Amino acid sequence: MKTKLLTVLIIVLVVLNGFLIYILVAQTHQRGKKPPARNFLTNQLNFSEEQKGVFTELDEKHRERMLDFERKITRQKDNLFSSFQEENSTIDTRAIIERTSRLEVEKELEVFEFFKQVRAICNEEQKSKFDKIIKQALRGNKPGPPNRNGDHFPRERRMPPPPR
Numbered sequence: 001m002k003t004k005l006l007t008v009l010i011i012v013l014v015v016l017n018g019f020l021i022y023i024l025v026a027q028t029h030q031r032g033k034k035p036p037a038r039n040f041l042t043n044q045l046n047f048s049e050e051q052k053g054v055f056t057e058l059d060e061k062h063r064e065r066m067l068d069f070e071r072k073i074t075r076q077k078d079n080l081f082s083s084f085q086e087e088n089s090t091i092d093t094r095a096i097i098e099r100t101s102r103l104e105v106e107k108e109l110e111v112f113e114f115f116k117q118v119r120a121i122c123n124e125e126q127k128s129k130f131d132k133i134i135k136q137a138l139r140g141n142k143p144g145p146p147n148r149n150g151d152h153f154p155r156e157r158r159m160p161p162p163p164r
Contacts, residue, residue: 041118044133045126054121062114069107076100 042052076099083091119130 041130041133045122045129047121047126051121055118058114058117058121062110065110066107069103069110073100073103073107076103 041047042055045051047055076096079091080093080096080100083093115134119127122130
């Protein structure tokens, strides 16, 4: 009885391991493909082949910079939160937070510059579409708060927040 149970358990574990290995291998093959979000702008703006080439170069450089910022920010946060473990820590938490904040600002500037460069490769018609897409993305297409009837006010018609 015990040997049958052991045999079944080993078979189940081998099958599960095989399935997990398959998933890992399949995902590494998918990493080489461009995600659909990456092609969103090129499709929406009907970029020409030349524009697509320029966009791809800009996008690759932008992604490298963003990954670099993410690594640096993660390192700073690791340094900050590792200070919890040390009783007599001499780590200047304010300095780490300020460095992290500067990195976040630089990251936001990188995003702005990337979109500025993308807009620069657009023709006039594409610039108009691009501006609408960016405006929509910033708003997030979220409806305003509900009124008494449960209907949502459009964002443009909402009252501004009270001053602090």
